[in-house]
Amino acid sequence: MKRIGVFTSGGDSPGMNACIRAVVRASIYHNVEIFGIKRGYNGMINGEIFQMESTSVSNIIQKGGTILKSARSKEFLTKEGRKKAYEQLQKHGIEGLVAIGGNGTFTGASIFYEEYGIPILGAPGTIDNDLYGTDYTIGYDTAVNTALDAIDKIRDTADSHERLFFVEVMGRDSGYIAIPCAIGGGAEVAMIPEQLTSIESVIESLSVGRNRFKTSFVIVIAEGEKEGNSTIIARKVAEALPNMDMRVTILGHVQRGGSPTASDRMLASQLGIACVEGLINGRANEMAGIINSELTFTPFIDTITKKKVINPTYTRMVSILSV
Structure with missing residues (x-):
């Protein structure tokens, strides 16, 4: 050749x-x-x-x-x-x-x-x-570290304001980014395409956390999650827990860039x-x-x-x- x-x-x-x-x-x-x-x-x-x-x-x-x-x-x-x-x-x-x-x-x-x-x-x-x-x-490794860095920053403001953050990461058909970000970022829940996580189970996890006096929460969502994107999931959770202060952050294409x-x-x-x-x-x-x-x-x-x-x-x- x-x-x-x-x-x-x-x-x-x-x-x-x-x-x-x-x-x-x-x-x-x-x-x-x-x-x-x-x-x-x-x-x-x-x-x-x-x-x-x-x-x-x-x-x-x-x-x-x-x-x-x-x-x-x-x-x-x-x-x-x-x-x-x-x-x-x-x-x-x-x-x-x-x-x-x-x-x-x-x-x-x-x-x-x-x-x-x-x-x-x-x-x-x-x-x-x-x-x-x-x-x-x-x-992959770079994308995970980029997303994790963002989640660390989000965790700071979540803690300061006692809020629940839904953080959407890339992964149309795969939760490979979401899982290490959830583990490394200390998230309460990870929602991925490979495994159905019902809204009811999310609400239960949040309720249990509040009973243990947790005041801030992070939920990591892969964009291809079966329950819907982060905005849809946040709306469903808000209907069940109207007193929780919630925000949605979609990391998007920032995960593809960088050194x-x-x-x-x-x-x-x-x-x-x-x-x-x-x-x-x-x-x-x-x-x-x-x-x-x-x-x-x-x-x-x-x-x-x-x-x-x-x-x-x-x-x-x-x-x-x-x-």
């Missing part, structure tokens, strides 16, 4: 730049030409492809976001769009791809590989940590190198990940279709520690 392309796709996550850097420098180390593809599959279709050098990735390891930009591509969902992308890769002589992204990115990569046979390896870049085949995804933690930089660097060396060694249609501190490769089809479950010990910890 003489030429590799690298791109980022889907939602951005802290550490993507560190992964791009690792892909570029690992390629150069192995005497492989490396090309950056801007704006994900859209850029691939439109030919936004350029050769990268070692200096192309200087001074980016500490930066959030992605220097290659990211976009979601409706055109790539069509056969015509994928044909254009393939023709652009052929035009530049690119023989393999490193895709940095999440579930949607790898779904597109798997279809593209089946149709055109271009070897693709994926590096899991998503703050949600919901991809099967790796213990942690690039950006990546040391853990995310290490993970991104390790997986970026693994993807390059995997392509050189003939691997394809797989995601690189770390399980129990060991490098693994998981077929895209498993990453896409298999559910990554939350350890029930963690949800139990929230209940125990909120007493």
Whole structure:
């Protein structure tokens, strides 16, 4: 393999730049030409492809976001769009791809590989940590620490005003951000998509807390919680407990930004190198990940279709520690 392309796709996550850097420098180390593809599959279709050098990735390891930009591509969902992308890769002589992204990115990569046979390896870049085949995804640790820092500040004002705060964190289908934030932030309740937490049980927890003379409360809610978003849940609780002073805080996209933690930089660097060396060694249609501190490769089809479950010990910890 003489030429590799690298791109980022889907939602951005802290550490993507560190992964791009690792892909570029690992390629150069192995005497492989490396090309950056801007704006994900859209850029691939439109030919936004350029050769990268070692200096192309200087001074980016500490930066959030992605220097290659990211976009979601409706055109790539069509056969015509994928044909254009393939023709652009052929035009530049690119023989393999490193895709940095999440579930949607790898779904597109798997279809593209089946149709055109271009070897693709994926590096899991998503703050949600919901991809099967790796213990942690690039950006997850940073997102949790960003959210936890905000919750610590909210806890201060909750305590000062004797209030109940509903804090909504990201996680449309996953509670992986909510659970450590609830444990680390001393929350009374964590509400996540994987486990139904009824409004009645929330009200009971708050009532028990007040009977134990607690005066402030924090409830962490993943945005995909089955009872609804934080505003809906707060309204339902307020109807049952009208005398409680309540506020809602939605952390939103602040969780995606910022300088990546040391853990995310290490993970991104390790997986970026693994993807390059995997392509050189003939691997394809797989995601690189770390399980129990060991490098693994998981077929895209498993990453896409298999559910990554939350350890029930963690949800139990929230209940125990909120007493």
